[in-house]
Amino acid sequence: MNKPQLVWLDKGKETFLDLNQYDFVPVEKYGPGDNKLYLGDNLVLLKYLLENKQKVDLIYIDPPFATNSRFFLKRSIGEAGYNHKKGVFKFPCYEDIWQEGLGSYLSMLYERLKYMHQILRESGSIYVHVDFRVSAYVRLLLDEIFGEENFINEIIWFYKTGGVPEKIGFSKKHDTIFFYARDKKKTYWSPQKEKSYLKHKYGFSNISIEEDEQGKYTWVYCRDVFDIPALRGNQPERLEYATQKPEELLKRIILASSKPKDVVADFFCGSGTTLAVAQKLERKWIGCDCGKWPIHVCRKRLLGIEKSNFSLLKIVKKQEKKAGLVKENNSKITDFCSKKDQKTGQNCPQVLTLVSFFEKNDFFLEEKKIFLQTKMDCLKPDKKLKKA
Numbered sequence: 162m163n164k165p166q167l168v169w170l171d172k173g174k175e176t177f178l179d180l181n182q183y184d185f186v187p188v189e190k191y192g193p194g195d196n197k198l199y200l201g202d203n204l205v206l207l208k209y210l211l212e213n214k215q216k217v218d219l220i221y222i223d224p225p226f227a228t229n230s231r232f233f234l235k236r237s238i239g240e241a242g243y244n245h246k247k248g249v250f251k252f253p254c255y256e257d258i259w260q261e262g263l264g265s266y267l268s269m270l271y272e273r274l275k276y277m278h279q280i281l282r283e284s285g286s287i288y289v290h291v292d293f294r295v296s297a298y299v300r301l302l303l304d305e306i307f308g309e310e311n312f313i314n315e316i317i318w319f320y321k322t323g324g325v326p327e328k329i330g331f332s333k334k335h336d337t338i339f340f341y342a343r344d345k346k347k348t349y350w351s352p353q354k355e356k357s358y359l360k361h362k363y364g365f366s367n368i369s370i371e372e373d374e375q376g377k378y379t380w381v382y383c384r385d386v387f388d389i390p391a392l393r394g395n396q397p398e399r400l401e402y403a404t405q406k407p408e409e410l411l412k413r414i415i416l417a418s419s420k421p422k423d424v425v426a427d428f429f430c431g432s433g434t435t436l437a438v439a440q441k442l443e444r445k446w447i448g449c450d451c452g453k454w455p456i457h458v459c460r461k462r463l464l465g466i467e468k469s470n471f472s473l474l475k476i477v478k479k480q481e482k483k484a485g486l487v488k489e490n491n492s493k494i495t496d497f498c499s500k501k502d503q504k505t506g507q508n509c510p511q512v513l514t515l516v517s518f519f520e521k522n523d524f525f526l527e528e529k530k531i532f533l534q535t536k537m538d539c540l541k542p543d544k545k546l547k548k549a
C-alpha cells in the first residue's frame with residue numbers, strides 16, 4: 162500500500178542503551194503498593210519496562226512541544242512573596258530547545274513512542290498532548306507506530322488565557338491531544354458525559370433538563386472538543402510549575418480509558434497531574450521525569466493525597482555512581498550566584514548557601530524552606546534603595 166510517511170535525517174537511528182549500565186536506586190518508599198515515581202531519562206525506564214515485560218493500560222504524555230523555551234518552577238523566598246520579583250526564585254526545570262532542529266525533537270519522541278507502543282496492553286490506549294508547533298508531525302508518527310486504523314480522536318483542548326495578541330492572526334488558545342488505541346477492536350472505553358448549556362429552551366420535549374447557577378443544561382456525551390479551563394492565578398491546584406495541566410483534563414481521560422486498579426503511566430510527568438488524578442481515582446501508576454524540580458513538586462503533591470503510596474527511584478548510570486558523580490546537572494543553579502547583594506553590590510553569600518544546600522538535598526521539605534527563608538535576608542527588597 163502507498164502510505165505516506167514522515168522522513169527526516171537520522172530517522173530510526175537508535176540511542177545506544179545498555180541497561181546493565183544503569184541502576185534504579187530506591188530513594189524513598191511511602192506505604193505499600195507498586196506505584197513508582199522515577200527521576201531520570203524515560204528512555205532508560207521504557208527499555209527497562211519492555212525488557213521486564215511490564216505492561217500498562219493507559220499512557221498520557223505531555224512532552225516538550227519544541228517551543229524553543231526554558232521552563233521554570235517559581236518559589237517565593239523571604240517576606241517579599243510572589244508579588245516582588247526579587248523575592249521569587251525561578252528554578253530551571255527543563256529546556257525545550259532543539260539546537261539541531263525539529264529532526265532531533267522528532268527522533269527523541271519517535272524512539273520513545275515506539276517503546277510506549279510495545280508496553281501498552283492490547284486493551285490499552287495512549288493520549289499524546291502537543292500543540293500547533295508539532296501536531297502535524299506527531300500525528301504522522303503516531304499513524305506510523307500505532308497504525309492509522311487505531312486512531313481514535315484528535316482532541317482539541319481549548320482554554321481562555323490572557324497574553325499579548327498575535328501580530329498577525331488569531332490568538333492561539335488550544336492544544337491537541339491525539340488518542341490512539343493499541344488495538345481499536347479490543348480497547349477499553351467508558352463513555353463520559355458533560356453538561357451542555359442550552360441557548361434556548363424549545364424543542365427538547367424528550368430529554369431531561371437540569372439547571373445550575375450557569376443556567377439550564379442537558380447531559381451529553383463528551384465531544385472531542387474539551388472546554389476545560391486552564392489553571393489560573395491563585396487556584397489551590399496550581400503549583401507554579403510552568404507547564405502544569407489541570408486535573409479536570411486528566412480526570413476525563415483517565416475515567417474514559419481506564420478502570421480502577423489499571424496501570425496509568427506518564428513518562429513526562431512534570432508536576433505529576435496524571436499521577437495525582439490516577440491516585441485519586443484508585444488507579445495504579447508509573448511516573449517519570451528527568452528533572453529534579455518537577456520530581457520534587459510531584460513527590461510533594463502526591464504525599465498530600467490521602468492514602469497515596471509510592472516508591473521514588475533514581476535512574477543512575479553505574480559508572481557515575483562508582484565515581485561519586487551522582488549529581489544532577491546543577492549548572493543552571495549557579496545562575497543564581499550572579500544575584501548581587503543590594504547593599505554591597507557583591508555576590509550574595511546567602512545565595513551560595515542556598516546553592517550548596519540544594520546540591521546536598523535532592524528532596525527538601527517545607528520545614529527546610531523556612532530555614533532557607535531566614536537565610537535569605539539579602540533578597541528582601543531594600544527599602545532605602547527603593548525610595549531613591
Ligand SMILES: C[S@@+](CC[C@H](N)C(=O)[O-])C[C@H]1O[C@@H](n2cnc3c(N)ncnc32)[C@H](O)[C@@H]1O
Nearest residue numbers: 203223255404405406429431432434450451452
Ligand atoms: C510539558 S511538561 C509536563 C507537564 C505535566 N503534564 C504537568 O501537568 O505538570 C514536560 C516534562 O517532561 C520532562 N522531560 C523532558 N524530557 C524528558 C525525558 N527524556 N525523560 C523524562 N522526562 C522528560 C520535563 O522535565 C518536563 O517536566
